[in-house]
Amino acid sequence: MTPRADTLTVEVVDLIGTVVSRYYEEYEHAAAEHSLTGAQARVLRLLSLEPLPMRKIAQCLKCEPSNITGIVDRLESRGLVERRPDPADRRVKLAAPTDEGTRTAEALRTSLSFAREPLGRLTVAERTLLKELLQRMLGVAPE
Numbered sequence: 800m801t802p803r804a805d806t807l808t809v810e811v812v813d814l815i816g817t818v819v820s821r822y823y824e825e826y827e828h829a830a831a832e833h834s835l836t837g838a839q840a841r842v843l844r845l846l847s848l849e850p851l852p853m854r855k856i857a858q859c860l861k862c863e864p865s866n867i868t869g870i871v872d873r874l875e876s877r878g879l880v881e882r883r884p885d886p887a888d889r890r891v892k893l894a895a896p897t898d899e900g901t902r903t904a905e906a907l908r909t910s911l912s913f914a915r916e917p918l919g920r921l922t923v924a925e926r927t928l929l930k931e932l933l934q935r936m937l938g939v940a941p942e
Contacts, residue, residue, distance in 0.1 A: 822911070829910045833903055840907055842870050843879060843896060847904035850895035852885065879903055 804812070823837070830840035838860075845851065845859055853871065857864040871894045874880035879900035885891040896904060918926055934941050 825911055826907075829907050832910070833907060835903075835907075836870075838866075838870055839874055840904075842867065842894075843874060843900055843904045844907065846880060846894055846896045847901055850883070850893040852891050852893055856894065874900065 826840060827837040830837050833840070835843070841860060842856060845856060851859070853864050853867045856871075857867045860867070871880055871882070874894075875882065878897055880894050881897055882892045883895055885893050918929075921929065931941055
């Protein structure tokens with residue numbers, strides 16, 4: 800039998816769910832302002848961190864590789880992404896953002912006022928603590 804979560808944990812989980820839901824809603828809106836779908840915007844954001852093979856993009860976004868191929872095709876036709884050989888294994892193609900794709904990904908990232916406005920109500924110390932707590936929850940080493 801699974802132990803029941805305490806009331807505080809349930810409340811925190813509900814709040815996290817609300818934050819995630821609002822984030823995705825705003826992300827979809829921001830993507831549309833750049834004539835992108837939410838999926839296209841998420842792929843572009845991921846590629847702005849590092850060029851990746853299709854299979855790895857699919858793993859990161861938890862979807863089928865065939866879906867990623869179509870998304871990358873559309874991003875490539877808009878000049879936001881290009882395919883290039885992987886220097887470590889020339890049989891593998893990497894999807895990588897073009898300069899325009901990198902600019903678009905950054906514009907998307909900085910246009911999310913949902914995150915910026917509420918976080919702006921917190922002090923630097925509170926934002927730092929929140930960042931550290933989230934990193935700890937995710938098992939990410941602090942910077």
